[in-house]
Amino acid sequence: MKSIVAVLMALAISAPAAFAGEISDRAAEAEKALQAGDGPGALEKFRSAEDALWQAMPLxxxxxxxxxxxxxxxxxxxxxxxxxxxxxxxxxxxxxxxxxxxxxxxxxxxxxxxxxxxxxxxxxxxxxxxxxxxxxxxxxxxxxxxxxxxxxxxxxxxxxxxxxxxxxxxxxxxxxxxxxxxxxxxxx
The missing domain is CATH 2.60.40.10 (Immunoglobulins)
Structure with a gap:
């Protein structure tokens, strides 16, 4: 029983973290593109992070x-x-x-x-x-x-x-x- 509770708690904690990870991963890709001198590519990557955030947030x-x-x-x-x-x-x-x-x-x-x-x-x-x-x-x-x-x-x-x-x-x-x-x- 304790192992089922532990698995459920791990799932509950990891689901939001996984989505937050997707947003931060996309933002990190934007930063890398900017550091490489690719402004338009960085903006596209950043907008991808913004899209993920927008879809996840409440109205x-x-x-x-x-x-x-x-x-x-x-x-x-x-x-x-x-x-x-x-x-x-x-x-x-x-x-x-x-x-x-x-x-x-x-x-x-x-x-x-x-x-x-x-x-x-x-x-x-x-x-x-x-x-x-x-x-x-x-x-x-x-x-x-x-x-x-x-x-x-x-x-x-x-x-x-x-x-x-x-x-x-x-x-x-x-x-x-x-x-x-x-x-x-x-x-x-």
């Missing part, structure tokens, strides 16, 4: 900001505060990572993401859940990693007060999901 949402405008990846004007007039649109900028790639049927890779929202009162009481309030689809010949998602929210009907918005992003090309949260206030 995540970084750099969630309430913004006045958003025009591209890293191109936004952050809002000065999180206080809105009744009926005013809430605009969010975010950068998803770790998503999968599908096909658009035309030879392109396709990124497809959707977002659900649950609005909670200041005390944490759920006030409503809304599925697929926003989505983005991008077809490209490349596996783009610099992707921004702009979400325009209309929260008409909310009375003055403070609210928490709990989101769940869904990768349409995998079973990956990622929660994220932001707070807002409707002025009285």
């Amino acid at each position: 995540g949402v970084q750099n969630v900001k309430q913004v006045d405008t958003a025009g591209g990846f890293g191109i936004y004007s952050e809002r000065a505060n999180h206080i809105y007039k009744p009926g005013e649109k809430v605009v969010l900028y975010m950068e998803p990572v770790g998503y999968g790639y599908g096909s658009d049927g035309l030879g392109n890779s396709q990124i497809a993401l959707a977002v659900d929202l649950t609005v909670l009162s200041e005390s944490g009481e759920p006030l409503g859940t809304f599925e697929k309030i926003g989505s983005v689809q991008v077809a490209s010949r490349s596996h783009n990693r610099e992707l921004f998602f702009k979400l325009d929210l209309s929260l008409d009907g909310l009375p003055p007060g403070k609210y928490r918005c709990d989101f769940v992003m869904h990768d349409q090309n995998s079973s990956k999901t990622a929660p994220f949260t932001t707070d807002i206030e409707i002025a009285g």
Whole structure:
């Protein structure tokens, strides 16, 4: 019995280490190519390590900001505060990572993401859940990693007060999901 437990523990420990080894091995190959003066080859090897990391990582949402405008990846004007007039649109900028790639049927890779929202009162009481309030689809010949998602929210009907918005992003090309949260206030 002890030997079975030892084997299972060894497998549990070695599986993540083996995958991490693949990533670091590819990165080491990139470093060797760079030291040999092969910049393009080094970049190709490094991108191979990045591909392995990207596939292994969970879906995540970084750099969630309430913004006045958003025009591209890293191109936004952050809002000065999180206080809105009744009926005013809430605009969010975010950068998803770790998503999968599908096909658009035309030879392109396709990124497809959707977002659900649950609005909670200041005390944490759920006030409503809304599925697929926003989505983005991008077809490209490349596996783009610099992707921004702009979400325009209309929260008409909310009375003055403070609210928490709990989101769940869904990768349409995998079973990956990622929660994220932001707070807002409707002025009285």
